[in-house]
């Protein structure tokens with residue numbers, strides 16, 4: 064997805080930023096995607112999009128209801144701006160359109176597409192079990208309960224929600240024709256044209272109740288991990304002719320440029336899962352038989368609470384397996400039933416313990432079992448980047464920005480996402496929490512977990528994936544001083560009174 068409309072970039076104002084955020088970027092070549100992180104460090108960071116939505120990542124979430132959209136049926140009296148921004152064709156959307164089925168209201172801002180080329184028609188960003196579709200539609204919304212506009216929302220961890228629609232070549236699609244018939248008017252970068260409104264709902268698949276949901280990012284620079292992604296399970300079709308119009312009409316160059324550069328294959332490659340999982344709203348169908356049901360948020364909060372303020376010796380004796388990522392990878396790693404049994408055994412035991420009235424009472428009187436007030440807290444990526452950059456500058460290691468940002472951001476996002484059921488808990492996050500408890504028990508637990516993760520062959524999945532691959536192949540710098548360290552890894556996690 065990609066947020067740049069014709070809002071000439073908020074980021075230009077940030078003159079004290081280390082890198083010029085308006086730097087040119089492309090999909091291939093000298094400014095191609097493998098170099099984006101040079102100017103846009105979050106592109107080399109955590110929780111990036113798109114991803115390959117593989118069966119092993121899926122977790123069924125019975126609480127996911129149908130996606131509901133409001134005021135999508137626009138009248139033809141309404142004028143919309145269709146434009147070529149050099150990276151995609153984009154249609155502005157009126158603010159009366161919004162998603163009503165998420166915890167906040169997410170107001171529509173624009174839609175745009177990603178597509179392949181005539182020689183290589185596959186051009187969707189998300190893959191489903193490694194299958195790439197011909198194209199992909201992104202309908203971009205921002206959290207208007209919390210932010211006044213797109214510019215303010217784009218760099219916040221709860222800023223955006225995007226609806227993704229996979230597109231295959233097949234039947235002619237009359238809904239897409241409402242704007243495709245005007246793309247000849249926006250052949251060159253920065254051209255735009257006013258077109259009549261139409262029913263935007265008709266661009267989406269018929270079924271809005273079947274979808275994938277995960278935590279991810281903008282798929283274009285600056286790649287902020289600010290997007291709650293919804294990718295519909297069912298694709299839509301456009302005709303071969305419609306696909307050709309998309310793939311052959313547009314240029315990423317300006318009218319006056321001497322060489323015309325065709326605009327196609329504008330998709331980003333799939334990014335590492337980073338210990339994320341993909342929630343699914345449906346449980347029937349091919350390949351879904353083994354899909355695990357996600358563990359409850361309540362259980363997750365309790366585990367984190369125990370790490371924060373609970374008895375670590377207990378965790379080490381009984382609950383180690385609670386902390387290990389669950390899922391089919393683990394089952395594949397051998398020791399199948401053994402591990403699984405241990406895990407469910409200890410989960411059951413843990414549940415029993417926490418539900419035991421006397422223990423609970425103890426929790427209530429102290430040991431502040433928590434409620435984290437997550438909804439109220441956000442990361443702000445632009446200011447975080449500034450802070451981390453200034454810290455690095457003091458030690459003359461500005462070139463470590465990608466890695467340092469990642470070291471700060473990953474545990475935060477992983478924890479938040481874990482509590483929202485959209486990640487497994489990763490070892491760096493646990494270590495990060497335990498760092499706030501410099502006791503022997505914490506040390507012991509840390510040690511055992513490291514061993515357990517290793518023993519599980521987890522290095523090749525969770526741990527390795529949480530170590531970034533940067534273009535700067537240097538050893539990891541010392542983690543920068545934590546911007547908000549007050550004994551707790553994050554203000555979200557300040558213990559609070561238990562609330563049932």
Ligand SMILES: *[C@@H]1O[C@H](CO)[C@@H](O)[C@H](O)[C@H]1NC(C)=O
Pocket residue numbers: 070211212214215
């Ligand atoms: C977005 O909102 C902020 C804060 O109200 C304002 O300063 C800024 O000019 C707005 N940006 C746009 C593009 O409307």
Ligand SMILES: *[C@@H]1O[C@H](CO)[C@@H](O)[C@H](O)[C@H]1NC(C)=O
Pocket residue numbers: 428429430
């Ligand atoms: C609970 O812990 C807090 C600090 O974490 C302390 O101030 C308070 O006195 C404790 N309450 C009881 C009942 O022990």
Ligand SMILES: [Zn+2]
Pocket residue numbers: 064065175176177201282
């Ligand atoms: Zn996009």
